Amino acid sequence: MTSTTPELTSTPELTQAPRLPGVAFILKKALISAFVALVLFSLMIGVRTEAGPTGQLIYWTRFGDLAALVVAVFGGSIVVELLRQWWGRPGAVRTLPPPVQRAFDLAGRAIPPLLLIFALLVPVIFYNQRYILDLGILVLTYVMLGWGLNVVVGLAGLLDLGYVAFYAVGAYSYALLSTTFGLSFWTCLPLAGILAAFWGVLLGFPVLRLRGDYLAIVTLAFGEIIRLVIINWQSLTGGPNGISAIPRPSFFGIPLTPGDDGLAARLGIEFSPTHRIVFLFYVILALALLTNWVTIRLRRLPIGRAWEALREDEVACRALGINTTTTKLSAFATGAMFGGFAGAFFATRQGFISPESFTFQESALVLAIVVLGGMGSQLGVALAALTLIGGFELFRGFDQYRMLVFGMAMVLLMIWRPRGLIGHRAPTVFLKHSQAISSELAREGRG
């Protein structure tokens, strides 16, 4: 867009005062921030409105809160400015000394196996802690969704804001097939994946010519359409009430129930409801690992190479004779299929689904996991899912502030680490020796 350097445009204070700006400057800036905050919050925070008992709106003032917020902005502005001086000029290239670099490399190689072993042992270690097991299942569901979306966003570079639509298709496929036709979970799982992949192709066709943010908006609209259809098609989906009494999965035909034909009775051990949780945990772990394995394998196939080429530069990609149509469609279909698997699992775990589980917020959350994980890094996505979902659990007490913090974190992440926390893209093809591209140097193609 423009070639003016960041120092000239984005940080005017640097051009005004080449050395460290003085106390007066910081105070002036903080005062301006505080004044802006005062105007912004004056009516929204200073006055609280609520519909009274008669339906008439009443209001009361909260000047204490307003004052506290303005003071907080004033202080925060000073702190941010001091931090910025301490941290140095933005955009300065920092290089790590070789020993640290090697230590990081070693850690990078050691983390995945350790993480995997830990994941396998979680049900053993926390057998009696139902809460941890449930949380583990939740995290693994998001890891799987993240890995699925990673195919579309991270590998093929197609920004998909409607990923939750495929999750919904998978969940509703399983719920409807099992409640109306009595099919078992293991029959429905591939069907849910295939149906979701089919919808992925269906979405893929119209958006073939779109790029970047247009694509994002269309996928968002698609996700909303699916949700609205689910809400309004009451005769099929039950509308806003959702579908309940979805069958639980069986251990390859053997139900996990306390009855005589249940797994516990057949093995001759005492029945415990935890068995099913542990079983579900291993199912989602296996599904997630399947996603990961398929993705890693696909990356080494021509189609995976084509995805990565598409991400870097679509025009060059076409010039090299890559069929962008099939490349994009296959990315959408693959990503959607994994979303469908995750959806079917979600339905069987919850036993109840409703359109409320498939809002845009979910799409944004999964996208945030992929972005935080560094778009394309499998390990990064797993760690990001752990961080975000774990963070959400920590903030459970502050339910209403959760999404506020989430939104702020997304903005700050884009400002500080636009490439995610683990932000380097290792090319899968290289001449002679592998050379990691640092996040700061990797330039995005188009969209």
Add this chain to the structure above:
Amino acid sequence: MYYFAQQLINGIVLGSIYGLIAIGYTMVYGIVGMINFAHGDIFMIGGFIAMISFLILVSLGLTAVPVILLIMLLVSMAITALYGWTVERIAYRPLRHSFRLAPMLSAIGMSFVLINYSQIAQGARVKPVPPIITGGYSLLESEGFVVRLSNVQVVVVIATIVLLAIFTWLVSRTRLGRDMRACEQDQTMAALLGVDVDRTISMTFVIGAALAAVAGMMYLLYYGLVDFFMGFVAGIKAFTAAVLGGIGSLPGAMLGGLLIGLIETFWSAYFSVEYKDVAAFSILIVVLIFLPTGLLGRPEVEKV
């Protein structure tokens, strides 16, 4: 026939509101080349501020409706414009040289912040406001069906036309408008010729937010309620309007807004109310596939 005429009036009023929001999308896209995802929520903030200032004005004992309306309009435009400025300053300006999807993701984050901020600040429940402008005219009447044009509808359409006139003058006749058009064509060249690019972009956001505030207030007058989530769907529809009219084109945004308003109203009237949002979103997809440059837009030249 009378039913049709009534729907036509309703559709034009709704379309005016969408058009006002769509201008914000189209201007920002024209200059910065990004979809300001948080713009729909700026519209929502505008509605909230109009609602709060209305409550305060009434409790201060003001009874003259035109005075109340004027103060509401000015207050909500001023404060919402500052919201637009702040959002640009915090979430978009640091990303101006980042990779292409970064501003979009940051905008999504900002949208969450604004939605949850107003939910926390003002509560999750819908805020109903008593009708401020009452009365109207009966235009046509026969067989027991009356085509009505209410005063609110007149106010919405007139306010839209007046603001559009002011705004068109601003863009085509003033220094600021010239700077904006210059930045739209080539930011580097504009900067070399002494245009303050940062300031111009900020002003674009400020103007867009002010128009969104007007739309928010009109929404409040017309529907008599605001809630913290109303910006999401309205934002997507207004974006559809901007795309339909040709993104980057100001008359296009207004035309697109009117079309979307009419389509939505007629769809609700003749087909099904439940699927009116589905219809609007489908139009977005269809337009982008078959008419990516919109009705009045220029084709985008692909450069390598």
